Every structure is written in C-alpha cells, then in structure tokens.
Amino acid sequence: MATIFWKELADHLGSKRFFILSLIILVVAGTSVYLGVQAFRENPENVGENAYLLLFTTAQSGLPSFLSFLAFFGPLLAVLLGFDAINSEFTKGTVSRILSQPIYRDAWINGKFLAGMATLGLTVLSIVLLIFGLGLFALGFPPDIGEFARLILFVVVAIIYLGFWLALGLLYSVLFRQTASSALAAVATWLFFTLFLYMIAGVIADQLAPIRSDSTASDLLRNQSVRDFVLRFSPVALFEEATLPILVPTYRGLSLLALLTRTDMPTSPLSLGQSLLIGWPQLVGLLALTSVCFAVAYLVFMRREIRTT
C-alpha cells in the first residue's frame, strides 16, 4: 500500500489542477490576513486576545472570511482530487495491470484515499500556518497557546470535512464509468450542498413555520429550528457549525435564543473544551458522513468486475 500511497501523493502534488487550486486558496489566505489585520487596526480593543482567530473569521465588504471560503471552495479541491481516481484507471487500461500485481485490491483504494487525505492535510496545514506567519508579521505579537490549540483543532476538523468530499469524489469515480459524468455529479452535489440547500432550507422553513407580522418569538424560533434542521443535512453547514465555536471562543451556538441573548449576556470566551462541546454533534456527524461515503466506495469497488467490455 505504501507504494501506491507515494505514487498517488506524487501524482496529486505534481498535477496541474492541484497547483491551480492551491494558488486560489493561497490568494484567499492573503486576503483573509489582510481583512483580519484591518479589523484589528480599526478597533483593537474589541478584538481582545484572540486576534489570530480573527484572521480566519473576518469577512468584510463582500470578501468572505477564510472559514467560509474553505467551507465553500475546499470541497471543490477535495472532489477534484478524487473524482477520477478509479474510473480514469479503467479508461487508461491500467486497472488490470496494477491489480495483476501481488497486492490486495483494497490496498489500491485505501492508498488512493490516504494519499488524497495527505494532500488535503498538507494543503490545509500549510495555508493555516501561512496565515499564522503572515499574521505574526502584521500584528507583531505571538499567539497564545489557547489560540494555537484552537487552530490545530480547526485544521483537524477541516481535514475531516474535506475528507468527506474526497470520499464522495472517490465514490463517484467508482460508480460512474466516465470521468466526465463523475465530475458533473461531483460538481452538482457540491452546488446542491453549498447553494441550493441553503435556499431550500429557507423555503421549507417558511412553509412549515411561516413568519407573519404578528409572529411571536416562539414562531421565529420554530422557523429558525426548521431551517437549521434542513441545513444540517449539508456537510457544509455541519462544518461551519462545528468550526465556529472553535474559532470564535465567544460563540454559544446557532439557536435563536443564543442570538437574541447575545447582546444581553456577558460575551466572555468559553474554554476550549466548552467550545468543542457546542460543535461536537456536528463533528461526529461529519466524521460519520466521511466514513459512510468511503465505505460505500470501498464496497462497490471491491465487488466491481475488472472486465470493462
């Protein structure tokens, strides 16, 4: 399996598509540092001690924060690494050549998946460290250990999240014979979860729990919770919910109650453990999605006939 892992990793890191996407993400990293630093300069007393985390969550004047950017475009990178992993081997005719070597069949798909994960991990980690480094230059003071721990945790969650999309790409590459179809399916799924589900969630919520001019607070709450319920089918939403408490220590959850009371309650930061607790269900959900997706790809691949005609 190690052989396959290293070969695939080398392929990924040397490929053009990886280069282009990394370039985009790099630009975004620069932007997010800029935004974060701007926010810090404008009113340093609001930022307090978590300036570094701010680098990842500040959105301003139409430019998204690094967090939402990763939630939105990260999947594209991950899916692109996986969508032609298996079916391109079939079209190239390398399947029977590789599988007639003395390796177990699952070593192949496992090696491919791990190589994809390693690539994603490397990318995310290096970008986060880059933002860190740039932040060090711009802010002029080092991060404290708490911030550092939160960021490492963030990287782990991000890798799990991107792992889901990689597994999805891999699954499509097993299910579809043509790389074009698997690419289309992957992009369609991506658009569905990143854009359409957000629209649909609003529509469903308004249908099931309409808000009128005379709506009470509980109606609003019901509307919001229906919306959240629908949204939680999307790994994108799960990722955002899981990472917000990690990156924003004062964050106390998505519920309307928390939103309404935010102004009245003391906004003291929570401890890392408490923050993690808020996003825990979402994190487990993500992990489950990733595993299920990979497991299905694995099973289908193991049962697939090598014969192509």
Added chain:
Amino acid sequence: MAGAEPMIVEAKGLRKRYKDVWALDGLDLTVQEGEIYGLLGPNGSGKTTTILILLGLTEPTAGTVRVCGHDPAREPLAVKRLVGYLPEKVGFYEELSAWENLRLITSLNGIPEPEAKRRIAEALEQVGLKEMARRPVATFSHGMRQRLGIADVLVKKPKLAILDEPTSGIDPEGAVQILELIRQLKDEVGMTVILSSHLLYQVQRVCNRVGILHKGRMVAEGTVAELTDSGGGLLAIVEGTTPKLRARLEGEEWTISVEDLGGGRVQVILEEGARENLLQALVEEKATLVELRPRTRTLEEIYLRYFQE
C-alpha cells in the same frame, strides 16, 4: 501429451456468468510447464474471461482452477506473484516515463531497489526500448507500448506469462517481431507462456499447443501439427481443365476427390505417391498445375469448420 511434465495450469469445468450471458460454459484447460500455449477463438469466445479467472481477477461461477499449484480465487497473491500478465488493452501512466512505469511494478512486487534497477534495465534492453527509458509513455507508439507491456511482464520474472492479444492492433511486421520476441524470451528465460489471439496464422508459428475456444467451450485442443494433420495425401490445384481431364482424374484410382472451383480450376486430392501420375495426366491433357502441396489444414480452415455450425 507428455504426462510427465508438471502442469502449470489446470482448470476443470469452468463456468462464468456475466448477468445473463454464460461467458464460459464448462471449459477444461491444461498447460504444461515450458510450453507456449495458444488460446484461440473469435472475439467473445471467452478468452479474456479465462485469463482473468486464471489470475484471480474474477471468480468463476463454477469449476476449479489451479495455477502453479494455487487456487487463484483463494490465494490471489500467491498466484499474482508467479504470473505476469499483459492485458489486451494495456495502459500506462502517460505522464510517467517507461522506466518509472516499470519501477512502480517492481515496487508493487516488493523487489528491492538494486535488483529492481537491474531487472528494469535488462527488460527494456530485451524489448528494445533501452533508448526510450526516460521518455514519457505519452510519446510512445502502439507497438512501443506493447513492447513496454512485455517488459512489464519480464521485470517480474514470472513462471507463467499470460499475454492477452499481444499483437492486436499492430501492423503485420510489428506483430511478427513481437511474436518472435515472445518466442525468444521464452527460450532465454524459460517461462511458460499462454497467449490469446484471434489471429490464427500468427499463433500457428510460435505455439507448441493451441486450444480453440468457441462460445465458452474448448472445441479443439492439441499441437498445431495434430490439429492441422488430416490423414496425409496431396492437394493440387489445376487450371485449364477440360471435362475430359476431369472425367479422367475422377476415374483414376489414386485420386481421393476432385472438386470444381469454377473457371476451369479444380482442386484434386490425391494419394501421396501419385505425384508423377498426376503430372503425367496434366501434360497429356495440356492443363497447368497451379499448386501442389501436402494436404494439411491451416488453422484457418479448422477455425471456420468449427465456427460454421
């Protein structure tokens, strides 16, 4: 069949179903160590399916197989270590060089570094691709890829090499070269070769034994001489025959049969010793002898005879 030779392949009653088609329907196959065995048959007769079963890349629906003493379905790795396989449409990683493609195979086989390098150099030399070793496979012609495929088998130093349609899609001259290469290598390396083809005349020249497949069954098996032998006699084709000559030929006791080919041509089959008599008759009747040869059937004729039913 020399029973003393150990059997490298023994298959009994193989049946394989793809959805609702029986690709193999009770196939028996034995291959002795050190021979070149030709697996013949038209497209869709079950050649590739047989090969995939021998390699353990697909499981037979019924029947038993032993390859080098192992069951490919139960111990695929043991079989794959001993068997080299050249798939019908062999594919390589286009962006990697010939050398790197072979290096991947050696590391999948766990061949240690110095030994692997030696074997790769040797194999590339043997197939005449030494100068191309560092060029990416994307620049290779079809014939070169096929040679690289053979090198791919050679680096494993297999006991048994299975070559699926090694000459398909190659011009006649190139095909002859490849077959010569296969024969040469078999003599040098001493491996057993199973080679499948639908092109009979090619196989005829290199194979020790052939088996003819039709609709998933073995319809004829034996040495090329055995299959083409048809009980002796001579075959003559005569041009410019008159009805008188025909009548005379039919009357002679040394003719076995006379067949009209149209346009004054007849095909005469006569006894071995009657050469002089025929020539005598032709001179007297002023007819021309176009062809005179021992009466053996080409595989082509056998082929047609089996498949016309």
